[in-house]
Amino acid sequence: MTKEKLLSVLRPFGQEHLLGFWDQLAPVEQESLGRQIESIDFALVRRLFERRDQQADFRQLAARAQPPPAFRLGRAGFQPAKSDAGETPAAQAAVIRMFPPWRKVSSALQRRLRKS
Numbered sequence: 001m002t003k004e005k006l007l008s009v010l011r012p013f014g015q016e017h018l019l020g021f022w023d024q025l026a027p028v029e030q031e032s033l034g035r036q037i038e039s040i041d042f043a044l045v046r047r048l049f050e051r052r053d054q055q056a057d058f059r060q061l062a063a064r065a066q067p068p069p070a071f072r073l074g075r076a077g078f079q080p081a082k083s084d085a086g087e088t089p090a091a092q093a094a095v096i097r098m099f100p101p102w103r104k105v106s107s108a109l110q111r112r113l114r115k116s
Contacts, residue, residue, distance in 0.1 A: 001034040013042040 003022050010016050022030060024041060 001038060003030075006034055006037055009042070015042065042095065054081060 003019060006019060007016055010018055018033075022033070046103065
């Protein structure tokens with residue numbers, strides 16, 4: 001993308017300064033900077049900035065929250081975790097390690113895994 005085209009993208013958002021040293025860059029560096037600028041959603045950045053002082057309704061967000069699915073890394077890549085029934089303790093432990101740190105594992109299950 002040429003400097004003029006990039007300026008036409010940047011100008012509506014007041015970001016022309018990003019090309020301040022354009023002429024001092026090697027062609028490969030200009031190409032890299034151009035790709036980086038093209039990848040930025042300036043309209044989204046503007047909307048997020050404009051809403052920076054808005055308060056979120058955390059009760060509503062918490063009510064909608066769902067735990068992420070657990071995945072096990074297997075031979076074929078990521079696979080959804082299956083039921084613990086009949087699986088080896090090592091396989092069960094692998095599933096538990098994938099839980100987010102904020103999620104507590106029951107103490108009974110922890111004891112069962114330690115014994116294995």
